[in-house]
Amino acid sequence: MIKIAKLIDGTKISQDIKNEVKEEVKKIKQSTGKVPGLSVILVGENPASKVYVGSKQRGCEEVGIKSESIKMEDTVSTEDVLKEIDRLNNNPEIHGILVQLPLPEQVDKDRVLQAILPEKDVDGFHPVNMGKLVSQQECLAPATPSGIIEMLKREKINLKGMNAVMVGHSEIVGKPTSLLLLNEWATVTICHIETADLKMHTVNADLLIVATGVPYLIKGDMVKEGAVVIDVGINRITKDKASPGLLEWRKEDFEKKGATLIGDVDFLAVEPKASHISPVPGGVGPMTIAMLLSNTLKAAKNLMGIK
Numbered sequence: 001m002i003k004i005a006k007l008i009d010g011t012k013i014s015q016d017i018k019n020e021v022k023e024e025v026k027k028i029k030q031s032t033g034k035v036p037g038l039s040v041i042l043v044g045e046n047p048a049s050k051v052y053v054g055s056k057q058r059g060c061e062e063v064g065i066k067s068e069s070i071k072m073e074d075t076v077s078t079e080d081v082l083k084e085i086d087r088l089n090n091n092p093e094i095h096g097i098l099v100q101l102p103l104p105e106q107v108d109k110d111r112v113l114q115a116i117l118p119e120k121d122v123d124g125f126h127p128v129n130m131g132k133l134v135s136q137q138e139c140l141a142p143a144t145p146s147g148i149i150e151m152l153k154r155e156k157i158n159l160k161g162m163n164a165v166m167v168g169h170s171e172i173v174g175k176p177t178s179l180l181l182l183n184e185w186a187t188v189t190i191c192h193i194e195t196a197d198l199k200m201h202t203v204n205a206d207l208l209i210v211a212t213g214v215p216y217l218i219k220g221d222m223v224k225e226g227a228v229v230i231d232v233g234i235n236r237i238t239k240d241k242a243s244p245g246l247l248e249w250r251k252e253d254f255e256k257k258g259a260t261l262i263g264d265v266d267f268l269a270v271e272p273k274a275s276h277i278s279p280v281p282g283g284v285g286p287m288t289i290a291m292l293l294s295n296t297l298k299a300a301k302n303l304m305g306i307k
């Protein structure tokens, strides 16, 4: 008998979350006449950043959150960006501020991110929010990690006592996801590029989360039978990078567009072993925007004093 893992449908789950946010935004508007507001600062002309900002704005529109994008030249100084943040910090109609990364070299990313009022830090990157995450206080947690946990909860996966392995230890994904898992009482192992024997850890994982940016790093023999596998990686594969092994799973899309997206997990090899698996695309990706909208709603409610 061929075993098929349950596909975790991030597109469907994120739509459910967006519908819930939309309902709440509507209620706030009815009772206060106000709507949550999000400002996105975009510095320079990075094409990928423009695409991300565009989809964040479309997400806002869909749920009734007011959004604006503030475009700044790629020659701006740290002080210029700080001035803009100060203006937004003091604008009562703006409840969420997000600075699209990466920033040009001359702009001090840490100073910029730390200038955002923690109450408006909907990306959850401010050290105050990170600190609160460590000490399990109410906070704005980063969107992708929150999306992963939300996805698992809505799939009714009980994280308590689970052997969870997080591959990747970035500030954006790996570290905050590990903390959120720990807060749910999972037993967490964190692996990274210097981990001596990755497979030794991954084969013991009941829950395997991968965020490395290495296409198909995780092969079939690295996964335990019945594991829950969450693939966070987003790798754009173009003709020059395409080997047949990388493309089997996304062949049709590649042939149509001349490029495609794949994850960090070799889907075709891992899927038969997993109990649940999130695909790329259509897994964690859409959850990130849904959680950003949810964070903006949360920030707006806190700032407006709505329970």
Ligand code: NAD
Pocket: 144, 167, 168, 169, 170, 171, 172, 173, 174, 191, 192, 193, 194, 195, 198, 211, 212, 213, 214, 217, 232, 233, 234, 235, 284, 285, 286, 288
């Ligand atoms: P990063 O480059 O900041 O961190 C990569 C991590 O992977 C590091 O901890 C590194 O040590 C580890 N790593 C790299 N090669 C490894 C190897 N061979 N073995 C073990 N560990 C290894 O990346 P990031 O920002 O955390 O993003 C990771 C991936 O997730 C990227 O593909 C990115 O595009 C994707 N991502 C997706 C979303 C989403 O919305 N779905 C959000 C953020 C990032």
